[in-house]
Amino acid sequence: MTLIVMAREDVYKLLYEAFDKRPVFISKNKRILSIILRYHVKHLLGRYSKIFIKDLWGWTEDFFRSRFIEENILERIVLGHEDPMILIIEDLHINKYKDLVQRAVAIYSGSGRGVYKSLGYDPVVKIFASIREGVYMIQGLMDKVLLIKIEGDRFVELSLSQKYQEAVKVLSEAFDIYGSYKQSDAVKILMRELGLDRVEAQKILRYLYENGVIKIDKGGYIVIGEV
Structure with a gap:
């Protein structure tokens, strides 16, 4: 699998294209998932009047306290499992909550890549940290592994000549x-x-x-x- 460095604008473009489908984002790193979720929610609120989030993993408390989310966005996010729903679920609960897994418009999870693909989710995106702090690798947005850097809640250019x-x-x-x-x-x-x-x-x-x-x-x- 080829690994490439992409411009910040290209990474955003690939993410927004994924948001318009039925994506799954997989990582053990809750910080990177939370950052992507913020962009995801804002994007979906351009289509829906409100978004429901069902958190079965227990990490959205920091998400709602984030200084990076505007008040008018928070007002349109509801904790619950009505539609349209983003599901946050740890791999241990996939079978127990199969109905929610099948209904969600998007999922944030710790693992289960093969299961989500079999259920028709696309793209299934895996994110993992490199050795360098703030640098991550993303697989699933294209046929290459992307190398990205994050500062605060923003994707920034990775300084690699x-x-x-x-x-x-x-x-x-x-x-x-x-x-x-x-x-x-x-x-x-x-x-x-x-x-x-x-x-x-x-x-x-x-x-x-x-x-x-x-x-x-x-x-x-x-x-x-x-x-």
């Missing part, structure tokens, strides 16, 4: 060709594909590691865009 973006693209595409590979192999791949010498390839790899774009597991294998 063209040189490093090209390196990320080469390294992530290498998984489709070679499968798993080690740090020493990554250096050789960068040297061959980008025409770099060994020292420059090692510097790029070190930069990507220090900025949380890639990880190196205990066996010395490169991890990038892992979901």
Whole structure:
């Protein structure tokens, strides 16, 4: 799966396109889910007079206290399970509340990607944190894993120069060709594909590691865009 860095405007565009469908957003990180939910609710209130939120996970208290939500928006959000309803549900409760799962216009969950796909939800989007604070990876908005940065409640440009973006693209595409590979192999791949010498390839790899774009597991294998 190729990992790419996208401009802020393009990330918003993909999210709003997802909001117009019947999406599921999956993450163990409640902060990122809460941020996406704020944009989602505002978008849906352009279509509906009110939105119902059924929280079976228990994390919307912070959402309603957020300084980023305007009072006129809060007035149109109702806690309950009438339609149209956004369901917030932890994976352990999927079967117990199957009726709600099937009725919801959107779901925010901790897992259950395969289940939601089988129920016809689209897109099913998974979000997970990278090593670098505030940087997240998103899978499911397109056929690539997106690398994004969040400050406050806003998506911001991730400061990654063209040189490093090209390196990320080469390294992530290498998984489709070679499968798993080690740090020493990554250096050789960068040297061959980008025409770099060994020292420059090692510097790029070190930069990507220090900025949380890639990880190196205990066996010395490169991890990038892992979901």
